[in-house]
Amino acid sequence: MRLSILPLGALLLTPTSAAPSFTGEPDSSGKYWLFAPGISASFIPYGASISNLFITDKHGVDRDIVLGFDNATYYSLDPVHPHFGGVPGRYANRIKNSTFTLDDDGEEYHILPNEHPTDDHPAGVNTLHGGPDGWDHRNFTVVSYTQTSITFSLVDPDGKEGFPGEVISYITYTLSDRTWDAKMVAIPTTKKTPIMLSSHTYWNLDGFANNQTATALNHTLHLPFSGQTIAVDSILIPTGDILPAPKGSVNDFWSAPRQIGDGFADPKIVDNCGGDCVGYDNCWLVNRPGPYDWRSEDKLVASLSSEWSGIKLDIWSDQDAFQMYSCNGMDGTMPVKATQGRDDGEGSGMIEKYGCVVLEVQDWIDGINHPEWGRGPKQIFEPGGDPYVLQVRHRFSVDA
Numbered sequence: 001m002r003l004s005i006l007p008l009g010a011l012l013l014t015p016t017s018a019a020p021s022f023t024g025e026p027d028s029s030g031k032y033w034l035f036a037p038g039i040s041a042s043f044i045p046y047g048a049s050i051s052n053l054f055i056t057d058k059h060g061v062d063r064d065i066v067l068g069f070d071n072a073t074y075y076s077l078d079p080v081h082p083h084f085g086g087v088p089g090r091y092a093n094r095i096k097n098s099t100f101t102l103d104d105d106g107e108e109y110h111i112l113p114n115e116h117p118t119d120d121h122p123a124g125v126n127t128l129h130g131g132p133d134g135w136d137h138r139n140f141t142v143v144s145y146t147q148t149s150i151t152f153s154l155v156d157p158d159g160k161e162g163f164p165g166e167v168i169s170y171i172t173y174t175l176s177d178r179t180w181d182a183k184m185v186a187i188p189t190t191k192k193t194p195i196m197l198s199s200h201t202y203w204n205l206d207g208f209a210n211n212q213t214a215t216a217l218n219h220t221l222h223l224p225f226s227g228q229t230i231a232v233d234s235i236l237i238p239t240g241d242i243l244p245a246p247k248g249s250v251n252d253f254w255s256a257p258r259q260i261g262d263g264f265a266d267p268k269i270v271d272n273c274g275g276d277c278v279g280y281d282n283c284w285l286v287n288r289p290g291p292y293d294w295r296s297e298d299k300l301v302a303s304l305s306s307e308w309s310g311i312k313l314d315i316w317s318d319q320d321a322f323q324m325y326s327c328n329g330m331d332g333t334m335p336v337k338a339t340q341g342r343d344d345g346e347g348s349g350m351i352e353k354y355g356c357v358v359l360e361v362q363d364w365i366d367g368i369n370h371p372e373w374g375r376g377p378k379q380i381f382e383p384g385g386d387p388y389v390l391q392v393r394h395r396f397s398v399d400a
């Protein structure tokens, strides 16, 4: 018999940071726990972030397979801000020159920059994930909390970070049988504005317990509908070009499931994720001929699995693009959580370079600066019009 009582497993691993059962209150670490058969997870108001996610692996051990911090308080204190598990907003990914226009009248909006500082631009030359005080730097309000579901809300004021108009958003996470669903809705109330959200979850499907490797390069990825990428310059700003990912090239994860490290022997992996960057921080298009129901089995956007733990993650989404980041920026200075690490106590206890994978469902990055792509209806919203909606389903299974 397998010990699959997740709350008990979590309790054994960390008596202080995991909740034994649903209480209707956050635990002493400020985390809100949800429970469903074969899965338990915690969420925090900061960035409406996922903070823990436990799945029982093929050895019968409960693994915490998302990155995060041990307590809700630390998310606001950590100086690095790796965007652990949160909702980047109001506009995820990068905005070229921190500038965009929305109308033919050409009014230019300037958003606060926060990436790639230079002597001339000490705050940066572009905006990443909604600015220096983007949504995943703020505490959302918990508006509903049950054993299987939590809803967070944020009111983003007019002019915050330079964006036009107020936006009200609701982020709902639900657990069911080894499944984590996220639904995000955002509504502009006063002005036309760009909105693009995502779920910025970092994964290590071995819970950092793998005693053969400290990296996630042996995780296998499949992106069956993603034969094209968005070309980017040396600082990851889209150039406007859409590139093919030919079979066998470093960005080919469509023709067959493939280990993330498999393409690292190809010289083209150098500069693939920006200047001097080796690895992945790329946006693939998700090309599904419509009309289709995004929940259908055969419309799966991505699969990630690890043979070591046997844990497999399948992702379905209504979004038309997909970003994968192979944790090229990690350098062994960020600790894993107390709920993670090698069972034998060996290992560094730190997140090594390539030690994780970020999977982000989203729309075409920086589409507001590329009207020729026609992404307006998915990225620009106005009062009285359709709301912004993002849906993503994460379903887990375990191969013996």
Ligand SMILES: *[C@@H]1O[C@H](CO)[C@@H](O)[C@H](O)[C@H]1NC(C)=O
Binding pocket: 068, 069, 070, 071, 074, 337
């Ligand atoms: C809170 O979490 C941080 C990072 O995970 C950890 O360093 C710190 O010790 C924790 N604080 C408490 C009081 O447990």
Ligand SMILES: *[C@@H]1O[C@H](CO)[C@@H](O)[C@H](O)[C@H]1NC(C)=O
Binding pocket: 030, 045, 046, 072, 073, 076, 137, 138, 139
């Ligand atoms: C968010 O809430 C936490 C308590 O869980 C608190 O420690 C922190 O200061 C708050 N951060 C912000 C940015 O309001």
Ligand SMILES: *[C@@H]1O[C@H](CO)[C@@H](O)[C@H](O)[C@H]1NC(C)=O
Binding pocket: 097, 098, 099, 110
């Ligand atoms: C870049 O941003 C600066 C300052 O925000 C602005 O003055 C300039 O017009 C922008 N350049 C382009 C090409 O959009």
Ligand SMILES: *[C@@H]1O[C@H](CO)[C@@H](O)[C@H](O)[C@H]1NC(C)=O
Binding pocket: 059, 211, 343, 344
């Ligand atoms: C590595 O971990 C697996 C799974 O827990 C275990 O079966 C195996 O004995 C470990 N190997 C070593 C050399 O410790």
Ligand SMILES: *[C@@H]1O[C@H](CO)[C@@H](O)[C@H](O)[C@H]1NC(C)=O
Binding pocket: 217, 218, 259, 261, 262
């Ligand atoms: C792990 O990845 C490395 C580098 O890509 C590869 O050489 C090795 O064969 C992989 N190991 C397994 C067990 O798949």
